Amino acid sequence: xxxxxxxxxxxxxxxxxxxxxxxxxxxxxxxxxxxxxxxxxxxxxxxxxxxxxxxxxxxxxxxxxxxxxxxxxxxxxxxxxxxxxxxxxxxxxxxxxxxxxxxxxxxxxxxxxxxxxxxxxxxxxxxxxxxxxxxxxxxxxxxxxxxxxxxxxxxxxxxxxxxxxxxxxxxxxxxxxxxxxxxxxxxxxxxxxxxxxxxxxxxxxxxxxxxxxxxxxxxxxxxxxxxxxxxxxxxxxxxxxxxxxxxxxxxxxxxxxxxxxxxxxxxxxxxxxxxxxxxxxxxxxxxxxxxxxxxxxxxxxxxxxxxxxxxxxxxxxxxxxxxxxxxxxxxxxxxxxxxxxxxxxxxxxxxxxxxxxxxxxxxxxxxxxxxxxxxxxxxxxxxxxxxxxxxxxxxxxxxxxxxxxxxxxxxxxx
Numbered sequence: 001x002x003x004x005x006x007x008x009x010x011x012x013x014x015x016x017x018x019x020x021x022x023x024x025x026x027x028x029x030x031x032x033x034x035x036x037x038x039x040x041x042x043x044x045x046x047x048x049x050x051x052x053x054x055x056x057x058x059x060x061x062x063x064x065x066x067x068x069x070x071x072x073x074x075x076x077x078x079x080x081x082x083x084x085x086x087x088x089x090x091x092x093x094x095x096x097x098x099x100x101x102x103x104x105x106x107x108x109x110x111x112x113x114x115x116x117x118x119x120x121x122x123x124x125x126x127x128x129x130x131x132x133x134x135x136x137x138x139x140x141x142x143x144x145x146x147x148x149x150x151x152x153x154x155x156x157x158x159x160x161x162x163x164x165x166x167x168x169x170x171x172x173x174x175x176x177x178x179x180x181x182x183x184x185x186x187x188x189x190x191x192x193x194x195x196x197x198x199x200x201x202x203x204x205x206x207x208x209x210x211x212x213x214x215x216x217x218x219x220x221x222x223x224x225x226x227x228x229x230x231x232x233x234x235x236x237x238x239x240x241x242x243x244x245x246x247x248x249x250x251x252x253x254x255x256x257x258x259x260x261x262x263x264x265x266x267x268x269x270x271x272x273x274x275x276x277x278x279x280x281x282x283x284x285x286x287x288x289x290x291x292x293x294x295x296x297x298x299x300x301x302x303x304x305x306x307x308x309x310x311x312x313x314x315x316x317x318x319x320x321x322x323x324x325x326x327x328x329x330x331x332x333x334x335x336x337x338x339x340x341x342x343x344x345x346x347x348x349x350x351x352x353x354x355x356x357x358x359x360x361x362x363x364x365x366x367x368x369x370x371x372x373x374x375x376x377x378x379x380x381x382x383x384x385x386x387x388x389x390x391x392x393x394x395x396x397x398x399x400x401x402x403x404x405x406x407x408x409x410x411x412x413x414x
Contacts, residue, residue, distance in 0.1 A: 013042040017061045021052055021080065022068035022098075029098055030119060031066065034126035039064070045071055066117075066293055068096045069104035085350060086114030086391070092323060101156040112350035114323065130351050152265035155392060156287050157328075159276040159297040160307035162194035164202075165330055166297050167241075169355070169385070170274035170368060171199050173295070175371055176389040177270040178237040187270040188230070188238040190259075194278050197244025200231065207231040211240035215252050218260035223368025226267060235371075238268070248285025249278040258286045265290075277311050285320040293392050294325040295352055304344070312347060324350030328388065331359075348396045353388035357381035 016039040020027055028043045035041065044055055056062055065084060067075045077095070084093050095108030095116040105116045117129060130227040155177075157170040174189040181187060190211055192198035200207050215222065221382050229237045242250060273287055288294050298308045315322065327349040329340040333356075344351040361376045368375065372382050 001154060016044070016063045017059065018045055018064040018066060019055065019059070019062060019078075019093055021046070022066075022096060023070065023073070024068065024098070027066070027068060028121065030123075030126070033156050034130060047076050049076060049083060053083060053087070056084070056091070058322055062088075062091055063107070064092055064094070066094045066096050069101070069108060070098070074104055074107050074193045078111045081111040081113050087346045089324065106341050106345055111347045112120060115348065116405050120188055134411055137389075147391060152268045152271055154261065154265065154271045154273065154287075154291045156273045156275065156289075156291040156294045157297055158284065158294055159193065160304065160311040162276050162278060163297070164195055164198045164366070166193045166276060167191045167198035167274045168202055168362070169297060169328070169330065170272055172371060172373065172382070173389055174237055174270070174272040176386055177272065180299065181236075185269040185405045186236075186238060186267070187272070188240065188264060188268045189241070190273045191241040192273060192275040192279060194242075194249055196242035196246035196278060198241070198248075199274060200239060201240035201244060202366050202369065203233050203239060203371070205231045205239055205241075207239070207241060209240075210243045212242065212250055212252060214240050215256045215260050215360055218256050221260060221267070223267060241344055254280055254283040254286060256291070257283055261287065275351055277314075281314060281318060285315065286320050288315070288320055290326070291324065292301065295328050295329060295388070296347075296349065297326050297328050298343065299330045300332065300339075300343070302338075303344060305338060308347065322349065326350050326391075328355065330355040332356045353384050353390055355381055355384045
């Protein structure tokens with residue numbers, strides 16, 4: 001294991017710090033020429049994932065990790081990207097390669113890499129590519145750092161278009177998190193997605209107090225109001241849904257919604273929000289900025305894939321970070337649409353999970369008011385949801401972003 005940077009250099013410490021895991025030192029010169037004097041690159045020559053993770057943990061500051069993919073090392077590098085996604089997800093990872101090898105790109109992107117740079121091919125565009133990665137990775141970091149100071153963890157399930165499956169999936173995510181609670185802790189599901197009231201219907205709840213009421217009462221929301229007005233499922237999970245008689249997306253003040261989210265963060269260990277792109281863009285970006293993780297819901301169809309791509313483009317125009325967004329593909333059928341790995345590559349998002357199930361079982365659960373966990377525990381859908389939730393960080397929640405750093409974008413452009 002060798003290092004190509006003098007760690008004692010004070011000027012270097014004022015730059016962005018990037019770790020380059022590669023066998024070939026040519027990448028170091030290539031990246032330094034593109035990054036100029038704004039980024040300090042360290043070369044680490046090792047195939048040992050644990051050595052890399054030790055270096056990451058020992059670094060007083062790390063803003064970016066880049067790793068070389070070759071035919072002999074592709075599996076090890078993919079394992080490294082996956083470990084970074086699990087333990088240091090706030091640090092963007094970029095794949096590097098000497099050729100545009102589809103297998104390497106897929107291996108990198110499906111395990112969590114934010115981009116893949118090819119030596120030679122990307123020479124002219126590399127500075128701009130670095131800037132875009134920095135922008136996507138840091139725009140919301142300061143907001144989420146404040147959110148992590150709260151006890152509660154916010155997870156958002158987001159779809160590009162109204163679909164009852166968004167609420168159904170979010171319900172099972174919330175129920176899984178609810179099962180991990182310790183004594184005295186609480187979890188809540190906020191269903192803001194269309195069609196209205198789906199989560200409450202699927203859970204056989206007849207609420208008298210809706211999420212719209214809670215948004216209006218956010219300023220006075222406390223434990224007394226929660227106990228007196230919020231609906232509660234038999235599992236102990238609290239649930240707030242839109243009134244089911246709403247045929248169109250409701251109007252409300254986004255600032256009041258976000259105020260409610262902040263208040264609930266002090267009252268609940270876990271908050272799961274189900275929503276779609278019918279929500280005002282300020283609401284979507286505000287939720288994403290506050291979320292520890294975002295699960296972007298889609299399927300294999302061309303229609304939904306295009307809508308998802310348009311949603312991601314809209315978020316990019318709003319400078320909304322997607323570093324904590326993962327893709328969930330529902331209703332998977334082999335050879336009946338775009339494969340999940342291809343969608344992951346196309347959206348440049350890591351794949352959180354793939355949902356398959358017996359459609360009759362899902363219909364039975366929706367119509368009976370019982371979760372899949374109760375009716376058909378062994379259905380592949382149940383296993384997939386548990387695996388997705390485990391990937392969020394388990395009962396302790398994902399690791400909080402490192403404190404005391406300036407955002408990459410601000411420092412790169414200053």
